[in-house]
Amino acid sequence: MTRILPPRRTFADREDLLGAVMLGPALAYVILLVGVPFAFAIALGFSNATAGSLSFGWAGLDNYVAILGDPIFLRALRNSVVVTVGSQVLVVVLATAAAQVFRATFRGKRFARFVLLLPWAVPVSLAAIAWTWIFDSTFSVINWTLKAAGLLHGWLYWLGDPALALLAIIIVQAWRIFPFATVIVLAGLSSIPQEIVEAAIVDGAGFWRRLFRVELPLLLPVVAVAVLFGVVYTATDLGVVYILTGGGPANTTHVLPTLAFQRGILGADLGQGAAIAVFLLPFLIVVAIGMLRLAHRTEVGGTR
Amino acid sequence: MAGIEIRSLTKHFGDLHAVDGVDLSIRDGEFLVLLGSSGSGKTTLLRMIAGLERPTSGEIHIGDQRVDGDVPPRARGIAMVFQSYALYPHRTVFQNIAFPLEASRTPRKQIEEKVRWAAEMFSVALCRALVRDPKVFLLDEPLANLDAKLRNTARDDLKRFQRQIQTTTVYVTHDQVEAMGLGDRIVVMEHGKVRQIGTPQEVYEDPVDTFVATFVGQPPMNLLDTGDPSLPPRTLTGFRPEHFLPKSVFGTAEELHTFRFAVRRVEYLGSDRYVYGSVAGGAPAADATIIAKLPATIALAIPEGETHEFAVPRRALRYFDPDTGLRRKG
Numbered sequence: 001m002t003r004i005l006p007p008r009r010t011f012a013d014r015e016d017l018l019g020a021v022m023l024g025p026a027l028a029y030v031i032l033l034v035g036v037p038f039a040f041a042i043a044l045g046f047s048n049a050t051a052g053s054l055s056f057g058w059a060g061l062d063n064y065v066a067i068l069g070d071p072i073f074l075r076a077l078r079n080s081v082v083v084t085v086g087s088q089v090l091v092v093v094l095a096t097a098a099a100q101v102f103r104a105t106f107r108g109k110r111f112a113r114f115v116l117l118l119p120w121a122v123p124v125s126l127a128a129i130a131w132t133w134i135f136d137s138t139f140s141v142i143n144w145t146l147k148a149a150g151l152l153h154g155w156l157y158w159l160g161d162p163a164l165a166l167l168a169i170i171i172v173q174a175w176r177i178f179p180f181a182t183v184i185v186l187a188g189l190s191s192i193p194q195e196i197v198e199a200a201i202v203d204g205a206g207f208w209r210r211l212f213r214v215e216l217p218l219l220l221p222v223v224a225v226a227v228l229f230g231v232v233y234t235a236t237d238l239g240v241v242y243i244l245t246g247g248g249p250a251n252t253t254h255v256l257p258t259l260a261f262q263r264g265i266l267g268a269d270l271g272q273g274a275a276i277a278v279f280l281l282p283f284l285i286v287v288a289i290g291m292l293r294l295a296h297r298t299e300v301g302g303t304r
Numbered sequence: 305m306a307g308i309e310i311r312s313l314t315k316h317f318g319d320l321h322a323v324d325g326v327d328l329s330i331r332d333g334e335f336l337v338l339l340g341s342s343g344s345g346k347t348t349l350l351r352m353i354a355g356l357e358r359p360t361s362g363e364i365h366i367g368d369q370r371v372d373g374d375v376p377p378r379a380r381g382i383a384m385v386f387q388s389y390a391l392y393p394h395r396t397v398f399q400n401i402a403f404p405l406e407a408s409r410t411p412r413k414q415i416e417e418k419v420r421w422a423a424e425m426f427s428v429a430l431c432r433a434l435v436r437d438p439k440v441f442l443l444d445e446p447l448a449n450l451d452a453k454l455r456n457t458a459r460d461d462l463k464r465f466q467r468q469i470q471t472t473t474v475y476v477t478h479d480q481v482e483a484m485g486l487g488d489r490i491v492v493m494e495h496g497k498v499r500q501i502g503t504p505q506e507v508y509e510d511p512v513d514t515f516v517a518t519f520v521g522q523p524p525m526n527l528l529d530t531g532d533p534s535l536p537p538r539t540l541t542g543f544r545p546e547h548f549l550p551k552s553v554f555g556t557a558e559e560l561h562t563f564r565f566a567v568r569r570v571e572y573l574g575s576d577r578y579v580y581g582s583v584a585g586g587a588p589a590a591d592a593t594i595i596a597k598l599p600a601t602i603a604l605a606i607p608e609g610e611t612h613e614f615a616v617p618r619r620a621l622r623y624f625d626p627d628t629g630l631r632r633k634g
Contacts, residue, residue, distance in 0.1 A: 198356050199390035202442075203404035203432065204378035213403070217394040 044274035051268035063275035073276060076247075076254035079166060080280065083241075083255055084234045087173035088227050094174065095181035095226065096216070099189055102182065120179040128243035131172050135159050135244070162252035165245050169253060172244060173234045181226040188222030189215065221295040228291040235280055256280055306367030306381070306439040307332040307472060308353065313362030313372075314496075315348050322348040324496030326362070335466050335473045337487030339480060339520070345496035346476045347444055353474060354384050354442050366440055378407070383433035384442040387449065391428060398423075401431045408436070426465055427458075434469065441466070441473040447482060459485055480520050484508065492516050510622070514629040517542050517622065523578065523595045529626065530561075530583075539632060540624040545578070545597035547620040550604055551613040558617050565594070565614035567606055575600050584611070 012018065048059040067073040102113060119127065134141050135158035146152035159165050192215060200214045216223075238257040241247065247254035247262060254262070256276055264273015308330040315323040323345040330336050338346040351357040353364060355377035364372040371380050383404070391400050398419055405415045422431035433441060446462070447455050463486055466473050477483055483490050484504040492499045492507060492515075500512045511517035511525070518524035525542045532541070554560055563583040571578040579596040596614060598606070606612060623632040 193388060193390065195386040195388050195390040196392060199384065199386055199432075200392075200403070200407075201356065202354055202377045202382065202384040204407035204436070205403070206378075206407075209407055213406075214392060218392075220394075 041274045041278055044270050045278050047271045047274075049270040051265070051270055059271055063271045064279075067272060067275055067279070072251045072254065073259060075252060076256055076259040076276075077279070079169075079253060080235060080255040082166060083169050083173060084231055086170040087177065087234050088230045090170065090174035091178045091181045091230050092223060092227060094178045095185045096211075096219075096223075098178070098182040099185040100211075102186055103189055116182060117179050119175050124176070124237070124239040125243060127176065128172065128240050131168070131175075131240075132159070132244055135168050159245050160249055162249060165249070165253045169241055169244060169255075172240050173237065176240070177230040177233055181223075181230060184222055184226040184229075185219060188219045191222075192218050224291045224295040228288060228295075231287055231291075232284065235284060307334070308440060308474070309363070309365040310349075310353075311363040311365075313349070313352065313364065314360045315345075315352060315357060316360045321496050323352065323359075326493075326496070326498050328491065328498065328501070330472060330474065332472055333470045335463075335475065335486060335488045337483040337490045338474065338476045338493060339478070339483040339487075339490050340493035341478055341519070343495075344493040346478075346491075346493050348496075349493070350442050350444055350474060350476045353440070354382055355380050381439035382442055383436045383438035383440075385429050385433050385444065385446045387445040389429040389446070391432075397428050400428055401435055404432060404436045426461065430462075430465055434465075438471060441471050443473065443475045445477050445479075446475075447477075447479075455482075462486065480522065484520075490520075492519060494519075510631075511542075512631050514540065514542070514624050517624070521545075523597065525622070526594045527624065528583065528592055528594065530563075532561075535623065536632075538626055540626045542622040542624060543616045543620050545595045546599070547616050548594070548596040548614055549598060549602065549616075550606070551615040552604070553602055554615060554617070559619070560615040561618055561621060562613060562615045563594075564611050565596070566611045567608055568593075570606050570608055577602075577606070579606055583614075 045063055046059060046061070048057045048062070049055065098116065102109065102116070106112075133139060137157050137160055140156065140158060142158070143152060143156050146156075156164060158168050196214065196218075197210065200210045205213065235255075236257060237255075238261060241253065241255050241258045242261070245253045247258050256279060260273045260277035262273075263269050263276060267273070308328070310326055310328040310330075313323055313326045313328075314321065326345075326349060328336075338349060340346040348357060352359050352372070353366070355371065355375065359372050362372065363370060366380055366382070369375070369380075392403065395403065401419045401422060402415050405418060410418075418435045419431070422434045426434065429446065443462075447458050450458055459482060466486075475482075475486060477486075487504055489501060489503055490507050491501050494515055500507055500516045502510070507516060507520055511520065514527060517527065521544060523545050525544055526548065527540050527542045529539065530541045532539075535541070548563075548565075551560065551562055565579075565581050565583055567579055567581040569580045571580070577598040577600070579598060580593055581596075582592065583594055598604075624630065625632055
């Protein structure tokens with residue numbers, strides 16, 4: 001005999017209700033912990049609120065006028081752009097190269113892949129502290145290595161020189177994002193049909209032509225997504241710069257998040273801090289839309 | 305233009321002998337079809353000619369050049385069409401066809417002329433192969449992804465294409481209709497070995513063994529031990545379903561071998577009728593299913609469940625050794 005199932009619709013049958021209930025927690029999380037603070041930050045940017053006071057007066061565009069006239073802010077804005085673009089260029093090159101290496105079969109590949117992913121898994125603060133030692137003015141392993149190899153005659157004060165410090169920041173940011181980008185590019189590479197690569201080989205294309213004319217164009221949507229993630233991660237990151245240079249020497253290496261933290265939290269000027277923090281938002285949105293459209297436009301719709 | 309010489313070629317993947325000692329001589333301008341089921345080694349053989357796979361041992365000569373060693377695909381003067389066509393999805397039709405020319409650094413103007421010349425005649429995948437002026441064309445099941453209707457036209461296009469350019473062509477397929485229709489000669493492969501090389505007619509009418517006899521032809525050749533005392537003991541007799549017809553159909557001049565055919569089922573297929581049954585006869589293998597293929601021109605009623613007098617012309621009978629599967633003259 002078959003078991004008689006309940007004749008009425010149970011809760012599990014009510015897809016409308018079930019959907020709402022299951023979506024609820026995630027929605028609440030996003031609204032309460034991301035949406036509200038975000039809206040609050042935008043509102044703060046137009047206020048003269050300060051830490052330690054409950055007053056919340058409308059200040060209009062005063063905060064924005066103030067920061068736009070502030071050379072430290074302009075420097076931080078420029079640094080943000082330089083660090084983001086510089087690190088992502090480095091990431092794309094390194095990730096593409098690393099993906100080519102990891103596509104080959106070799107002994108210890110699994111271990112190498114595990115090691116590759118480490119920078120991605122290590123907490124930012126921990127990694128940044130390790131890097132402060134690597135760039136240390138006395139103990140810098142880079143300097144000692146270069147010296148031992150006979151390539152360095154003077155001495156590099158990595159975190160003491162504004163240009164070198166910025167380069168150090170770019171290196172660390174690239175180091176942090178690049179494993180993730182490699183994994184994405186690797187996945188993209190394996191999605192290119194083997195026959196297309198072989199067709200290119202038979203058609204007489206060498207390694208570089210295959211890379212630049214066949215593989216990279218087909219990888220473009222995937223690389224665009226990787227870069228988009230990288231841009232967002234780098235442009236919004238506080239930890240690396242804060243630990244590595246603290247914005248120094250003499251406020252020359254601030255990026256927007258560190259400057260916002262310094263002005264808004266340490267300096268108690270919540271309004272100006274918020275204005276600095278959300279300043280990049282419109283640009284990031286434009287970048288995000290542009291990259292997603294690029295990814296969509298070049299997407300390979302079925303290779304057959 | 306060039307012929308291809310293949311000498312005792314093998315390819316091992318670990319313990320698997322994908323291609324196991326193949327000798328093949330492909331004439332200049334010939335359309336040769338490699339026919340076999342999946343795993344027969346036909347694609348591996350093609351890929352070795354292309355240079356996408358390195359032989360374990362043996363020799364490949366294209367024209368007067370030996371290529372099995374370190375000669376990369378681009379230097380072999382070959383062009384290949386893949387099963388998926390392997391078109392570059394991010395490139396336009398023009399850019400697809402132009403790709404091999406760009407790779408060989410052909411001047412822009414010449415590329416344009418050539419692409420236009422090719423594009424007037426053939427599909428993109430063929431064009432991309434054509435513009436290189438290859439000595440040899442390699443095609444890996446290029447029609448496999450087409451639906452049945454398109455396949456006929458595409459087959460015709462392909463044959464016309466090859467006739468026109470007269471380039472040596474090696475074509476891989478598991479479809480015997482394609483093989484019969486396209487090939488000047490067919491190479492039937494199984495388990496990495498060549499079973500038979502011959503024109504479509506030779507392969508169909510004079511199969512060298514029971515494998516070829518049953519692999520080529522649809523429905524396959526009937527094989528049974530008739531127990532005929534005039535034959536050496538233990539002999540498999542083979543005949544094509546279209547030669548197995550009601551006795552009354554044949555004229556009196558024809559020398560016939562008559563069977564009592566117990567009809568189990570009749571399948572009406574429009575242009576043909578397939579009649580399934582078994583023949584009454586001595587040997588134990590005789591109860592195997594035998595198929596007769598009656599053209600629509602034979603209107604004779606064949607009731608199911610009854611026994612009928614069927615016959616095969618003696619000239620259409622083929623004899624095989626049941627142990628080795630090899631053909632016996634008789």
